[in-house]
Amino acid sequence: MNFSSLVRLAGRCGGYRIARQLTARHPRILMYHRFSKESGHGVCSATFERQVAYMARYYCPMTVTQLVQGHFQGGGVPKHAVAITVDDGYYDFYEVAWPILKRYGVPATFYVTTGFIDGELWLWPDQLGWLLEHAPSESTPFEAPLIRVTPPKSLEDREQTFNELVFYLLGVPDDTKHNFLKSLASHWSLDIPQNPPKRARPVTWEQLAEMQREGLEVGGHTVSHPTLGQVSLEQARREILGSSETLDRRLGSHPRSFCYPNGTPSDFIAEHVPIVKEAGFTAAVMAFSDAQSHDQRYALRRHASSEEMFQFYKAVSGLELLGHRLRRSKLETSYE
């Protein structure tokens, strides 16, 4: 039996309840990205409502800034604290997720890319998706270092090519990534439109202001969503400080936390932390979880939630956190 099957079995046998009690004093931060009305893209409204109702009943939901203020500045954090976070700034948060959160009185933190809200750009994975959708049926292969792209022949092929290219592009410098997309578009004689298609559009500043009045924390997620570990320190500075300035100018000065784009350990460096502090952000979150949880205020771990209820229960109950701790303790003992 593999680890995942073991966790599923443990959950079904009361493991989620036990994990919830064992980790009552260890707040969890959950991470979401996209939502849809019907099942399909991202978390659908029926599933999200089930998850929000569950958290409203068994947990103590709060924003990331409320959580860190209690955790790091005295006052403490209530038992079973959980923070729901959503990345990027898509309209589907306003349309699908926020009405549900509001109905259950559950606060959340929404990390927005300010240039995306301003209509200056659309996010590169959406541009890639658009290119693959509009690829010609026949073309000579597009060659780039370490990768070769042919137009996808089916929906399955398109999904596979998309996943391979995302993986490839996450590992290259920001400029290379944008040049790659431009060159692929030109190879296929396509013009990437100025504005994103409807399904990839951003929320507006007015909608953000409305949600902020209703209790949403609007956090920073840079200006143009580069992988900060792949750009110069100067550019990282402009991205972090620029996002904070725009948020304050558009939405007024409020305590806000920050989210590193992509957020894996290689996507930011220690030198970014003083800049995040200088920008006035209360804390910063990553996009992965491990045994450390919330030891570092400017590198808080997050647990991915999803449409799949198993992943949600594992993340929110603390079972995933216990698993990380168990594996770390095993690793440490093996080095003794």
Ligand SMILES: [Zn+2]
């Ligand atoms: Zn993001």
